[in-house]
């Protein structure tokens with residue numbers, strides 16, 4: 001498929017992110033969740049000439065598209081791309097800074113958490129209940145197994161716990177029961193198979209009219225299979241320690257679990273002398289942005305700055 005025909009992603013709170021970072025030519029920035037490089041292209045323009053952009057994504061398909069875009073839309077910056085989990089951000093920074101002969105600390109870091117529209121709209125990824133496709137859901141297909149494999153053996157009890165904890169799904173027990181019953185005769189291999197199980201478990205009259213009946217379960221299973229919340233707070237804290245004095249870390253979260261991790265990390269770090277939580281109340285997208293890009297509506301932005309002294313208590 002040509003690039004123009006592929007699904008795109010609209011970067012969220014772009015102006016607010018750039019304002020918070022106050023980037024200058026020559027700076028070193030890290031985009032820990034590169035996606036389709038929307039934020040990265042804008043950041044790269046501000047650190048040119050002479051800057052270094054370090055981009056990380058655990059999805060090879062996103063990295064390939066981001067690389068092509070960065071090549072054509074940026075100039076005068078060095079670029080280091082890494083197929084990695086942002087939990088390994090300090091390693092990526094060390095590697096990139098050594099390769100380009102830079103100091104080991106960076107001026108700004110962005111973590112735009114979660115997934116992007118191009119991943120959701122790709123039926124072959126099995127992330128969306130709106131299109132039928134193989135039930136995979138992995139962001140990094142070089143690791144682990146597809147969700148369809150897990151659903152063959154997982155216990156009803158564990159499944160219920162995942163749906164409840166990660167999706168706030170109040171029909172978790174019933175959905176888990178239907179999945180475990182149905183797999184005895186029919187393997188659950190596609191997104192439609194999973195939607196059928198959920199529809200069979202949740203009585204039509206009791207469904208929340210504002211949400212598709214499968215929304216919560218799909219979200220929970222995606223977060224589970226990708227370990228999206230695992231050690232997230234520690235990862236954010238380690239990322240912040242890669243900042244230069246005066247440097248800025250911005251998080252954008254779209255799920256309460258992700259934002260909780262960012263909030264706790266910022267609180268832990270700013271209790272010492274080393275960091276300041278810039279906005280006590282997180283920023284939200286403007287009404288104008290939500291009208292233009294409804295997918296931005298759940299975004300919560302937090303900003304942490306490393307103090308000029310750079311010291312921690």
Ligand SMILES: C[S@@+](CC[C@H](N)C(=O)[O-])C[C@H]1O[C@@H](n2cnc3c(N)ncnc32)[C@H](O)[C@@H]1O
Pocket residue numbers: 009010011012032033034035036037038039040056057058059062084085086087112113114115116139
């Ligand atoms: C919301 S999108 C980023 C969109 C990007 N800011 C843009 O403007 O195009 C999040 C990206 O982060 C990646 N991602 C999510 N969790 C990750 C993790 N733990 N490690 C590395 N990449 C991750 C996803 O694959 C996805 O491409």
